[in-house]
Amino acid sequence: MGLDAEYLRVEVPAENLASAIPLLQQGGFQGWNCTLPHKTSMFSLVDRVDPTAADAKSVNTVRVEKGRLHGFSTDALGWRAAIDEAWKMDLEKSRILILGCGGVGQTLARYLAQTGCRSLLLVNRDLGKAKRLAQELQSTIPGRASPRVIEWDSKELDQALQETDLLIQGTSLGLKKDDPLPMDPAKLARGGRLYDTVYRKESTSLVQAARKHGYQAEDGLGMLLHQGALSFSIWTGQKAPLEKMREALLLAAGRNP
Numbered sequence: 072m073g074l075d076a077e078y079l080r081v082e083v084p085a086e087n088l089a090s091a092i093p094l095l096q097q098g099g100f101q102g103w104n105c106t107l108p109h110k111t112s113m114f115s116l117v118d119r120v121d122p123t124a125a126d127a128k129s130v131n132t133v134r135v136e137k138g139r140l141h142g143f144s145t146d147a148l149g150w151r152a153a154i155d156e157a158w159k160m161d162l163e164k165s166r167i168l169i170l171g172c173g174g175v176g177q178t179l180a181r182y183l184a185q186t187g188c189r190s191l192l193l194v195n196r197d198l199g200k201a202k203r204l205a206q207e208l209q210s211t212i213p214g215r216a217s218p219r220v221i222e223w224d225s226k227e228l229d230q231a232l233q234e235t236d237l238l239i240q241g242t243s244l245g246l247k248k249d250d251p252l253p254m255d256p257a258k259l260a261r262g263g264r265l266y267d268t269v270y271r272k273e274s275t276s277l278v279q280a281a282r283k284h285g286y287q288a289e290d291g292l293g294m295l296l297h298q299g300a301l302s303f304s305i306w307t308g309q310k311a312p313l314e315k316m317r318e319a320l321l322l323a324a325g326r327n328p
């Protein structure tokens with residue numbers, strides 16, 4: 072696109088984030104993405120937050136504006152674009168279950184509670200985390216899809232999976248090849264779809280297992296692509312070259328572009 076810019080990777084230990092920010096600015100960075108474990112801390116370190124970041128309570132994209140930091144979150148809209156591209160499903164009419172209420176699970180739950188869905192179930196290994204999230208959503212977004220909490224690995228969960236149109240896998244299980252599956256995909260209702268937010272070079276074991284059982288399943292590569300494209304537009308003010316980015320991403324993942 073003729074832009075005189077580079078996108079580099081910088082590793083910053085969690086405890087050094089605040090002191091790294093002035094160095095990034097002195098180094099001439101016009102903006103950055105940040106990922107695990109920095110998104111929540113970055114939220115409190117920027118000067119101003121966009122509504123996307125305020126809704127997510129997290130920042131994954133920063134634009135430097137005359138020395139001040141403007142924080143955005145492209146995770147939810149990137150996820151939505153990936154879902155629309157994969158399935159064109161009507162989320163407002165869908166029964167959705169989120170497995171994992173860490174950073175990404177919380178962001179997507181807040182998004183779905185705002186935009187609406189037929190029902191929203193929250194499941195997390197640490198039950199208290201899921202309960203706190205449900206409480207927050209009930210009090211901040213009254214009237215919208217009242218979320219319900221279900222215990223991890225329970226009979227109630229097996230039943231709920233039979234009444235789920237879309238399962239969002241938001242735990243970090245699957246990042247490592249030998250991780251156990253976060254759930255048994257065969258327990259999903261026939262016709263249920265599975266979106267695993269985790270991505271690796273090859274499809275995650277959960278996506279592979281779900282497809283083997285005949286389910287439509289996608290991994291988090293599409294979400295990564297679309298949240299990156301949204302970040303690109305935030306920094307440059309230009310439409311992202313989505314197909315070029317997709318091609319580069321698939322090539323880097325060793326998949327057929």
Ligand SMILES: NC(=O)c1ccc[n+]([C@@H]2O[C@H](COP(=O)([O-])OP(=O)(O)OC[C@H]3O[C@@H](n4cnc5c(N)ncnc54)[C@H](OP(=O)(O)O)[C@@H]3O)[C@@H](O)[C@H]2O)c1
Nearest residue numbers: 171172173174175176196197242243268269270291294295
């Ligand atoms: N595709 C994308 O663009 C994209 C964007 C963001 C994130 N992600 C993916 O989302 C994943 C989670 O990120 P995050 O920011 O939400 O991380 P996080 O805040 O650290 O949350 C981790 C989640 O995984 C659960 N978990 C971890 N180990 C577990 C285990 N052994 N058994 C059951 N649950 C376990 C945690 O449950 P507890 O609360 O019980 O510990 C928590 O719900 C990442 O691995 C990343 O791949 C993808």
